[in-house]
Amino acid sequence: MKLKHLTSAEVKELAKLVQEKEELQEKVSEIERKIQTLWKVGIKVPKKRIEKTRVSVKRRGPEKGSIPGHLKNSILEALRKAGNEGLTVKELSEKLGVKINNLYSWFYTTGKKTPGLIKIGKSKYRIEESTVEPEAMEKSEKDEKIKNQK
Incomplete structure (x- = not known):
């Protein structure tokens, strides 16, 4: 889409869509803030996927089911x-x-x-x-x- 060929109706439609997008982004950020405050209070909310990928430290010694017999x-x-x-x-x-x-x-x-x-x-x-x-x-x-x- 070339800017030279845009009509005024298309520009108004784009402006309306951008404004709607910004409103939705604001709502999402507000929801995320509420989730964070609830999580800090003690209600468990699932962590983001990035935090789950941490490498765990392997403990020494046999694990629970590994002792033969x-x-x-x-x-x-x-x-x-x-x-x-x-x-x-x-x-x-x-x-x-x-x-x-x-x-x-x-x-x-x-x-x-x-x-x-x-x-x-x-x-x-x-x-x-x-x-x-x-x-x-x-x-x-x-x-x-x-x-x-x-």
């Missing part, structure tokens, strides 16, 4: 405490703070191979102490001591 030991300990009544997978999930699907997967794979683990109902398990190897019990007790020392 930790899930197995915690499941067996919880079932031992429950006694002959046993526990459902949902109850175990709530007690241990583990996702329920992870527990179902564990029982389907590792649980089948674990001596002393008995299924007593629909998604309900218990542990029979007489069939559990004493070495496994000692190992879980040692792991608990190591975990408590950290």
